[in-house]
Amino acid sequence: MSTTELAGTIPADTNRVGAIETRGIEPVPPAERTGGPGQLFWVWFAANISILGLPLGATLVALRGMNIWQALLVAAVGSFGSFALVGLISLAGKWGGAPSMTLSRAIFGPRGNHGPTVISWLSRVGWETVNTTTAAYALLALLDIAFGLSANPVLTVISLLVFVALTLVVSGLGHATLVWIQQWATYVFGALNIIVAAFLIARVDWDAVLDAPAAPLSVVIAGVGVIAAGTGIGWANAGADMARYQHRNVRGGRIVAAASAGAGIPLFLLIGLGGLLSAGDGSLASASDPVSAIQVMLPSWMAVPYLLAAFGGLLLSNNLSVYSAGLTMITLGVRTRRVVAVGLDIVLTLAGGVYFMLIAGNFYGPFITFISLLAVPITAWVAVFLGDMLFRREYDPRGLMDTTRTSSYWYHGGFRWSAVLPWLAGTVVGLLFLTASTSADDVWFSGPLADSWLGTNGLGWVAAFVVAGALYLLLGARSARRGSPAGQVGQTVAEQATGERIAGAER
Template identity: 75%
Template sequence: MPSASDNKVGAVETRGIEPVPNDERRGNPLQLFWVWFAANISILALPLGATLVALRGLNIWQALLVGAIGSFGSFALVGLISVAGKWGGAPSMTLSRAVFGPRGNRGPTLVSWLSRVGWEVVNTTTAAYALLAILHIAFGVGANWALTIVCLLAFVALTLLVSGLGHATLVWIQQKATYVFGALNLVVAGFLVTKVHWHAVLHAHAAPASAMIAGIGIIAGGTGIGWANAGADMARYQPRRVPGGRIVAAASAGAGIPLVLLITLGGLLSTGDHTLAAASDPVAAIQAMLPSWMAIPYLLAAFGGLLLSNHLSVYSAGLTMITLGVRLRRTVAVGIDVVLTLAGGVYLMLIAKNFYGPFITFISLLAVAITSWVAVFLVDMINRRDYDPDGLMDTTRAGVYWNRGGVAWSAFVAWVAGIATGLLFTVAETSDTDVWFAGPLSKTWPARNGLGWLISFAVAAAIYLLLHVARGSARAARVTEPARSVSGAAS
């Protein structure tokens, strides 16, 4: 059986998705702060701020406020789901079995795994391009298929080295590496500030409140919402005695601080110059703003930020694969995940033609389903403070979370309804002329401003709450009726 001794820096974590007993948990909220800080320190967050200013018309003060609300707020949701990890000691999608039933949970878990692996492919591909650029600048080596594969392998190997060892090593690396790559990001940011058109910044007009609301949705959808289903994965080693508020604050502040700084800088750079917001390759666009001798520090900072984010993503994806029912050790699941990521990177860089945009569009569509799951899961937490550890692992008819046919229908129906409604307001496109999907209400204001995911959240939460209350009332009626019958017979 896995024990606390397995979760040490440098040792292979042998625990899979089984709940961590409270007496074996050695975590603290500061660890979570560094985990989320590291995962969001990438200089590639600059385009988010550029979008607020260049495409939404916000001035820098509005962009700062919108960035703060969107970043801190969305990662507060991550923190809330992390609290569930403290309660149950298990990964997010394993805890989700208690909400959806073991069979009903397969849908949300599959979506979660596909989304996680998809973004890992994007991270790996972008990092390989950065590494190829470093080799070209430093050694004059031109890109070819062999070197491309070597760069992909290097990034995947560095990811596997940390994610394969497990939780304790990941937490330690995230903190230590943040100092190095954080310093690089600060140096790069210092040079980027010199490119700001300060006259345009100081004289920019304010946008209407509606643009700010849309901006908050863009930031939340592009930051915390995508990480929500991984919250409990890192918090399962937090002792139950740790206050939930500290866990929420650790996730919110850990991610919010670097994101707000980078989003604000992106907004500053795009005031008076929309180059960054319009760039199809933000890595190259940012590099073009820097002096040539700053290219290598910048590309190293970009590479490191992607690596720190990928550590967490691959670790989470491995746990999610096991939750799907694949009978593997956690280390093997992580290994399969990185092999798929490598294959995806090879396809994107060496085989596919103009596939990058469509690929991101596809995994962005999955965000609607993830948001709907987040809504149902959070509503369930309102009346829950614990999870049955044996029940989470028992997927048979005898399990306490079996429900009807292995599905908790109130949760599953609410999840599907949230997805269906959100898609009505969703537009998935790679450009104005390449629209993959457009819901019937895609011309409305919420759809034009990318708020389909928010509508999905609201609908799923409302329906699940109503069905949950109705189910509770029905149970109370079934208990009360026999009592009345017995009372009548006695009289």
Template identity: 70%
Template sequence: MSSTSSGQSAGQLETRGIEPVPEGECNGHPLQLFWVWFAANISILGLPLGATLVAFRGLAIWQAIIVAILGAAGSFAVVGIISIAGRRGRAPSLTLSRAIFGVRGNIGPTLVSLMSRLGWETVNTTTAAFVLLSLCSILFGSPVEAKSAPVLTLIFIAIFVLLTLAVSGLGHATLLVIQKWATYVFGALNILVGGFLCATIDWSAVFNATPAPLSAMIIGVGTMAAGTGIGWANAGADMSRYQHRSVKAARLVTSAAFGAGIPLVLLITLGGLLSVGNNDLASATDPIIAIRDMLPTWMAVPYLITAFGGLLLSNNLSVYSAGLTTLTLGLKVKRVHAVIVDIVAIFAGSIYFMLIADSFYGPFITFISLLAVP
């Protein structure tokens, strides 16, 4: 396997926790981070974000594009700014923040960050399991409802968390390689799916749409930032701690802003285009099914594979960061064991929300959205 910036090879276990990275192992370059952020934001779930801008905010498509650039790419520029601290301090974001809050004072923001991270990872895992249930229903005629197929649901949850563990558990070197090459595969699938979705756009309604007031755009920028870069801001230094000291700060900011901004702006724009004159996607309780219904029947399988891949790429980075955050709270275990602790929590949460609770998306997304405030 190829060697990466940390001096390790992909497939080799990263044993370092939150202690500073030695200077001799810091050989990273910004293009690596570009692919990491690109992969983490290639999920087709970016489409509902754009749908809300048009359906609920009333933005014209040119306004939605501006909002996507300012809100999504702009908020990831903030992630890039925080990455500068990782290059200088050689440690994860929430470890470096001890210098500001103190070890005890740092527990509060670290705990909130970990809860938010675990919440979104549970959303990813649950959604991915629903995707696999839907895929299995198409291919083999099995039930699509989780409670109607509990054993299958448990298997699908296990598949997703084990795939996440395989990458996040091995660590930094493996993450860099997997995120880069998987981006090519799932990026191509996203383009294929997006091409078919474009055929459903009402172009006459798009060109005749009335622009919304400036206030709606400002609110939209805040909504996009909260749903994209702000949630990743506390992980900015987690990957950049392996960057070479000679890397310029501007290149770190650019790699995050463009790496995440390119897929997000494209997906948000497409989501907005799909919602001109049609509120189905914006109001759907299950956006995965809503998007699938817009596609030809034969496209359902590649679409669901695309959705699963995007969720997995996002989860890889999130769980890696959550493992470092867990160590920052003071848990005296190895990094890989901290990742396993987080994986177990995600597995248990997904089982509860899929097989025990009456509903999931509405109340749970409200909960983790509230966590984003502090």
């Protein structure tokens, strides 16, 4: 069955809490787009209350030498700002009713879109592996405290299995269940995080915090890049995945604000707390196991609520990531149901967790290296996608699902070179400034401009954004203005039956 035929087999009532969402990447008919920005606020809030924000803040103070005021400024600009980009991409989900990487077919062509989609999928799997590994550390520590069970390979695998099984339940059921769980679980795990944070603040060396000298402006600018790359940029290619169920009358500004505030509030608080904890003590910034590093800062009786909060926050983040990865896998051309794609993704995540915990000797080294590498092509994609949104408010549902020569987005052999070439150019330029290494002795890659100011401050992804966006505006904008396939409008299956035309929700 082709993807075009598959679009007509989806029942209209599958997006319900507790039911398996059977829709894959097919555009959501307007009648089923009933969501509001409040849903997006809680989805993004829940996805960002994990303890991984604490080490990010710790690096700003302990490794980059910022004072707390600079760290708070960097946390605010980097988190709220980067998730504003996620919110902007979410608008395309409202316009087209499809996931981010499916909408991307309209920009790059069905074949040209393979490259960005592979990168997007690798990014999601990588973040899921980090979440799964960190959560398993938390569960192992909890088992040790509650039952006296010391960590061993068998117990490690069991801990990983528990986490991925819980993720599979929520992500497998789909959008409606995910939205419901993310909101109500946030109340529980958010409250636990507040309690834990109150005790962590008691450990802050306030003299060291207040006496810390300011870092140069260049360090602050670079810090914004680090936070943006480690937070919103990593989620940008999932922006439309949840917004595709938003009602078309919802104002765009409210969607952007929901993503920016939903993620920015918890990230700002966690990154700020990480900076406070690291004043005079750099152990958290360099910890190979952040769960244990934070646990030792708490009184022993707080260990259980802390570990529960850590486990729950990571689970909420993983729910969204796995859901998005399943949609991305289908966009790549894997002909399977969405729930099966989620299951395949879970298996790969489990394998990655086993590698990190039982084979790899360093946890955060490969993690930082991984996100540094992928941040470059993802940012180049974001620049092209946002540039295209300047000239597009509508997507052809049939064209998005048709990956053959008959697609309205076939362009030249399935490639829209005016988008593919800027993406490739931005990626190459960004890599020129990048050094990817886990340590001074383990350098994976070092670009020829890595020793420049942009390179030493980790801002190669900024160069990628500027180059890709500028080239796309130069090469790709003309086709959109001429009313090429980028501006054509088609009909969803439901609209074909009623004769209603799909229209842009916001201009």
